[in-house]
Amino acid sequence: MAEHDVDGQCPIDLETAREYAGDDEALLRELFAVFLDEARGQVTALGDAFRTGRPGDVSDLAHAVKGSLRLLGATGTALLAEQLELAGRNARLEGLGPVVERFEEEMVTLLRWIETQLAKGAA
C-alpha cells in the first residue's frame, strides 16, 4: 500500500495501521474496506446530529468513529472526534461548528485516500 499518491500525502500514520494489523496487508485492506463502509454513514449522521441539536448522538457517533481512527493512525482526526464526543457528552454544542467542519473535511480526505488505495488494489 502506497504511503503517497497523486492525490496528496497519506492522511494516516500507515505504520500505526500496519502495526495494528500485525503487518498483514490483506487484513489491513479488509479493515480499510470496513472503515470506509462504516465511517461514511457515521460522518453524515454526526453532522446531522450536530445541525439538529442532538448532543447525545453527536457524542455516541464521535466515540464510535474515534476508536477506529486511532487504530488506523489518523491521530489528528481522532482528536477532533474526541473533542466532539466530550462536547456532546456535556451537551455543549454551541461554538462547535468549526470543529465539526474541520472533522468533516478531514474525514472526506481520509475516506477519499482509502477509496483510492482500495481501487488500486482491486485493479
Next chain:
Amino acid sequence: MTNGPSRILLIEDNRFLRRACEIGLTARGFRVTSAVDGADGVQRALAERPDLILLDLIMPKMSGLEALRALRQAEETRQIPVLIVSNSPREQYLDEVTRLGAVGYLIKANLRLDDLANHITGVLGAASLGEPGKKGTS
C-alpha cells in the same frame, strides 16, 4: 476448557473493531464469535459458554458494566474470565470491574492485535492452571 481452539466471545458495538478482532484473532488460532451490545453478549455467553470474554464498556442497550454484573450473577458464566477492552479511562472503571472479577483492563487505542492475542493466551494459561486471574493492563 474444551479441546480445539480456545473460544472467545467478543462483546463490542463498533463494527470496525469487531471485524478487526474477528479476523485478527481467528488468524492467530482462536475461534471467535461476537455480540453487538451487552444484552446480546450476555445471551451469547449463556448459550455458548466461551473460554474467555472480551468486553467493551460503553455500548448501547446494556453497558459493559451491567453485562459484567449479569455474567457474574449467572451460574453458567460466573467462572468465565472477562477481559475489559475499552477506550474509557482505566482510573474511572478499574476498581469496579476488578471488584466484579474482570481479569484485566486493556486500552483499545494502545492495543495491537498481536498484543491482544498474547493477553488472551496469558489469561487462558492462568485459568487452566487454576489461578484466580492474571491481571493484565495495556
